[in-house]
Amino acid sequence: MMCERCQEREAEVHIKQIINGEVKEYHLCRECAETMGLEGIDLFPHFNFDLSWENLLGSLFEPFAAKELRRPVRTEIKCQGCGLDYSTFQKTGKFGCPKCYESFRDYIKPLLRKIHGADRHRGSKPELSYIEKDATGDELEKLKKELKEAVEKEEYERAAKIRDRIRELTSKGDGSDGKA
């Protein structure tokens, strides 16, 4: 197809304009498209570049965007154990049952960092052997799954932390007590 303006060069720019249902098509060569743009010919009416650009950036940076933007609205989350929803927790400051911690895990980590300056327990653990064994087994499985997810999402910093924790757990059998 030739450029409809100069009829000399191959058309490389194809513009389809729809204004109030009226469709206009332009097939232009690069030079002509550039010239028309410089001359202020209204090739791109009502085209709000800034707004579109922002949306585009948003989607480009999606994996790095604030967690809140990527997750469902907080109020929709309920504890699988007792049915307490997150907004009620936010109002009362009290959890409903131990499973709330699991259900709200990712949301309460920033909260705990605010309260304690940390989100990870470093103190003593239950010492009854059966609990420890089960907990470690469960935790290992969970961590392996998390590690896979983190690598898939290319969250390498998180992946490294999970890997360290797995090492810590699996080295317990070698006589290490797991303390840092």
Added chain:
Amino acid sequence: MAKHNLLAHPIEWVKGKGSNSNIAVSSRIRLARNLSDFPFTHRCDHEKLYAIVDKVKQVISDSDLLKDSDVVEMDALDSLSRWVLVEKHLISPPFAGDGPGRVVVVDSKGVISIMVNEEDHLRIQVILAGLELNEVWRIAKKVEMTFEKLDYAFDSDFGYLTACPTNVGTGMRASVMVHIPALEMSKQIATLINECNRIGLTVRGTYGEGSDVLGSLYQISNQITLGLGEEELIDKVASAVRQIVTEEERARAVMKRKLGSSLDDRVWRAFGVMRYCRNISTREALELISLIKMGSDMEITPKLSVEDWNNLVLGVQPNHVQLYAGKELTPDERDVYRAAFLRERLKSIEPK
């Protein structure tokens, strides 16, 4: 008025047998624990509350450490008795007002007390006189392990799970009650509070959260419960308290040098008022008791042992005054009986 045995129960810390107990009155550790199979207390119905109580009672009767304990349903106590227990630091103020399904356990020596179904299913508390946090921790951990078979709610990330996120992790509050009148008089409390906050410690009143400071008694405790080990948290509190004890001693020495006979006069006047007063408020009584304790430590007024001092501090509290009178009293009547109590006690430390 129905008086329960528990009100006459011996309490170990009152005896004052611990290091530095003239200034570091008592060391206390509280551990919060929950059972993994139950909602937190505020979401438990009667049936669940009593199911927890039954499980806890079973463990107590099987335990060598705890089998001789007093196990008392809060429902069996009238309001006055409950508040006497609060004044003795055996239960918390909110626990005194809670409904049925609550039990308090006190061991035979009066070292360990356990609240069942407070904000958390188990609130294990151990108190000894003096700065003895390491020994207190050893005992608290032993008690805590006794109940471990009930299957604690524990998460490898978050540690011991609690109803309130401010207690999660270790579930531990380590606190030391300090008597620091000289730091107070030399206007150093604001600095002390700032310094403590800077290193993650809190300064509270005599009866914990939101309570007034009376008789120059302050509680120093760890603010955070997550991210540090129990020993690290304990070390922090203990080293701060050691420094506070040193600072208080220094402030007393400076005061003695600067004020000389006017300090003697102030302390002796406190002694005189206590000996002859006919009507006195809790606040004034505690201020005077604080002065004569400092006076005794500085060898101005007659020797007041830590045990006698602790009994004075407890004895002038509103509910102890009613216990002393043997009947319920209006606030005005209490002030009269409080004065009578002080006059009687002061006779035994009359100057020679």
